[in-house]
Amino acid sequence: MATINPYLNFNGKAEEAFKYYQSILGGELFIQKMKGAPGTETLSAAEQERVMHVALPVGNNVLMASDCLESMGHRATEGNNYYISLSPDSRDEADRIFQALAEGGTIEMPLEDMFWGDYFGSLKDRFGIQWMINYKNTDS
Known part of the structure; x- marks a missing residue:
């Protein structure tokens, strides 16, 4: 979860x-x-x-x-001064959630490995809600 x-x-x-x-x-x-x-x-x-x-x-x-x-x-x-930050349990789940929320929305920052070590991306969904998806990368 x-x-x-x-x-x-x-x-x-x-x-x-x-x-x-x-x-x-x-x-x-x-x-x-x-x-x-x-x-x-x-x-x-x-x-x-x-x-x-x-x-x-x-x-x-x-x-x-x-x-x-x-x-x-x-x-x-x-x-625009808020996001919902979601931290999935796996990289695959982060990808699934990000792609689903991005449908009909606007990707602000694609999911990618970041300098701080996490897998992160942000977007605005088709309803105008802003999301950050941040998986604490344990794969590397």
Whole structure:
């Protein structure tokens, strides 16, 4: 069975928001900045300090987020500032779910092995709901 977690997008406020959420909900905060990712050397100093990924465990779930990069054409507005992040139990299940959700939708990032070690892709389904499929790659 897969797990589902909410994924939020912010316009430069992800770290501030999550420190606030942590002050209310508790938990250990994980923050990774854009400057830690390959290929971000050309970003402005301000965008390098934006959050690439932040996670806050809440019970058996994880609240996650990132900051949008305006230089890459991303904008956080109501309606696109969230994703449903789905973590299937296998790579095959990740492929099956991704392809099914992509039918009639728009693939934002194809499923592929990522630099952080997981198999990841994102899309908007035919109903306008945004999904992230992330399989914790144990095949390599």
